[in-house]
Amino acid sequence: MSKLRNIGLFLFIAAIVLTIFDGRMSSKNALDKSISEFNAKVELTNVTYIPEYYTERITDTILSNGYKVKIKTTTDMLSHIEVETNQDNTINKEIYRQHIVEIELQHEKTGTVRHILDQNMVSNSLDNLVLRAAYINEEASLFEEGIHLNLHFLNPNSKKENIFNMIIDNNGNYKITPQNART
Template identity: 30%
Template sequence: MKHLLLLLCIGCVAILSCDGRMSKKEALKESIETFRNAKHAVKTNKIFPETYAEVENDTILSNGYRVKIKNFTNMNKLIDHTTSNLFDETLKFRRIDSEITVYKNDKLIYRNIINNAFSEYHIREKFNIQQYLNNGISVDELASLKLNKVVLITSNVVPKSSYSSYYKIIIDEYGNSNFKEIEDART
């Protein structure tokens, strides 16, 4: 009788504790399903760099050339990079343009702004140059002295990826320029 009363008490407690609530696992599963089926996802927009940046280099070579390179942030042109797992995160990268001015014996022979539109005209490759960012331009001083021409190295990268391309820009004493793809850059 004593054991029967104990079993009856345990049975009552067990029946009264089953109030029909969801388990933690079921609640989490339902919450995830609701989030995935939501009409609007969490959106974030970030822009890099947030402010204007400018770097100027002035290089004087012993063969009579003077090269002035100004790399600056184009505040009006952006590249969108969207990642969408559960969140719609849009990263926007500002384009970097480069203004190149070349003098030979103090006479202006070349002045141009290198941006993606300029690169697209000169570089006819199978990749979409509009997704690439100009990573800056620098003077290859050794090659410039050896060839008696101005040799510039430019690198273009796709944001958040390992894709990159390197180009050599050769400018002769008359201001004619030639673009050539190279495997890797050494400046």
């Protein structure tokens, strides 16, 4: 009987050992495998808009040389440049929205001049640049002929900022030249 009992005990222990080590994965391994299978099948996309919402900025400046300058910068919600990067089955899209800059110059002698700027006004070769802002160069405007503006552009791919000078003379004619490129 003792032999039969030993055989029964041996079979019982063998059954327990076989059920413990039957080749099934632990819950952690099963979760890791499930996540890796999901990531292999599904491609995630993150989209970031820059700026995220419509923006509008108005600057009024009166200079001592008789000019009154109004600059209105708005976000162009229809025109943008898209930069896409891939990382671990995730697509990251950065959508850089263009800006439109409206410039109104008033002078006591010459009257009112209006210009609307977008990236195409500067040069057709600037298709990969985003117009960010326009600012008055007050020092140059006070000591030189006409109104001097700094136009700020961003290259979304390289993140380099490009600055252009815009000079508007008393007749409303303008000239735009590159100033420099900086990071």
